[in-house]
Amino acid sequence: MAIKQGDFVKISYTGMLDDGTVFDTTDEKLAKEKGIYNPRVIYNPVLLVVGRQHILKGLEEALIGMDKGEEKEVTIPPEKAFGQVNNNLINVIPLSYFEKQKLNPVPGMIVNVNDRDGMIKSVGAGRVIVDFNHPLAGKTLKYKIKVEEILDTVEKKVKALFEDSGLGDKGLEGKISIDKDVLTVDIKADPSETYIFKKQTFLSWIREIDEINKIKFNEEYQLVSRKSSEPEEKNESKPAKEAGKESRKEDYKKNGSKK
Known part of the structure; x- marks a missing residue:
C-alpha cells in the first residue's frame, strides 16, 4: 500500500550533510558511533501524519508513493529543508x-x-x-529513510498516538477502547504538569483521526491524605516563667483585674 497524504506512518531515518557528516538519526547505535548521542532522546522510529508538516517538506514529499519496508536515499535542497540563510x-x-x-x-x-x-x-x-538562522540553513541535506510501518486501521492509529504521547507509560496503566466513533481512555492519572502535557499532546493528535468524534477520559487519582501531607506540630513546653505569664493574662481577661 503506497503512502499518500494524510497517512499515519512510522519511519526511521539518518540525516547527513554533503560531506557525509551525520547530524540526526533515529538509530541509537549510529548516534553513539558518530558522537551525536543524546541521552534525553528516545531513539525509535518516528510517528507522523504525512502532509501535516511534522518533518521537513523535502522529506515528506519523498515519502509519497513509498511502501512498508521500502528504503530510499534523497537529496533535499535548502528551500525544502531549513531554508536559505536570512x-x-x-x-x-x-x-x-x-x-x-x-x-x-x-x-x-x-x-x-x-x-x-x-x-x-x-x-x-x-x-x-x-x-539566529537555523544551523543547517543554506545547506543541501541527504537523508536515508525507511518506512517501518503504515498504520491502516483506527485501532493502530489510536494505539500509536497513545503510546507516542506518553499516556501509555508505565505507572499510568492506561487502557483504550473504541466503540464506533467513541474513544474511551481509562487511566491512573496524576495532577502533575507532565501528565497534563501528555494528555494535551494526545488530544491534539487524535484530531487527525476522522473516525473518532468523541473521547471519554475515566481518570483515577490517588489522593494524599491531609494528615500525611501536613507537618506534625511540635508541642514544645514553655518555660515556667512564660507559662505563669500566660496564666495571669487569662485571669486578667476573665476577671477584668490584675492579680
Whole structure:
C-alpha cells in the first residue's frame, strides 16, 4: 500500500550533510558511533501524519508513493529543508550585553538572546555577531529513510498516538477502547504538569483521526491524605516563667483585674 497524504506512518531515518557528516538519526547505535548521542532522546522510529508538516517538506514529499519496508536515499535542497540563510537574522549585539549576563562570548557558542537561540560568529571591538538562522540553513541535506510501518486501521492509529504521547507509560496503566466513533481512555492519572502535557499532546493528535468524534477520559487519582501531607506540630513546653505569664493574662481577661 503506497503512502499518500494524510497517512499515519512510522519511519526511521539518518540525516547527513554533503560531506557525509551525520547530524540526526533515529538509530541509537549510529548516534553513539558518530558522537551525536543524546541521552534525553528516545531513539525509535518516528510517528507522523504525512502532509501535516511534522518533518521537513523535502522529506515528506519523498515519502509519497513509498511502501512498508521500502528504503530510499534523497537529496533535499535548502528551500525544502531549513531554508536559505536570512541576513536579517545575523545581528550585531554589544559585548556589554553578555558581560551583564556574566558570559564570556566566543565563536561557536550557542546563546539565547530575547528568547532566540543563536550561534556566535565572531567577537571583536566591543561587538558580538550572532547568527539566529537555523544551523543547517543554506545547506543541501541527504537523508536515508525507511518506512517501518503504515498504520491502516483506527485501532493502530489510536494505539500509536497513545503510546507516542506518553499516556501509555508505565505507572499510568492506561487502557483504550473504541466503540464506533467513541474513544474511551481509562487511566491512573496524576495532577502533575507532565501528565497534563501528555494528555494535551494526545488530544491534539487524535484530531487527525476522522473516525473518532468523541473521547471519554475515566481518570483515577490517588489522593494524599491531609494528615500525611501536613507537618506534625511540635508541642514544645514553655518555660515556667512564660507559662505563669500566660496564666495571669487569662485571669486578667476573665476577671477584668490584675492579680
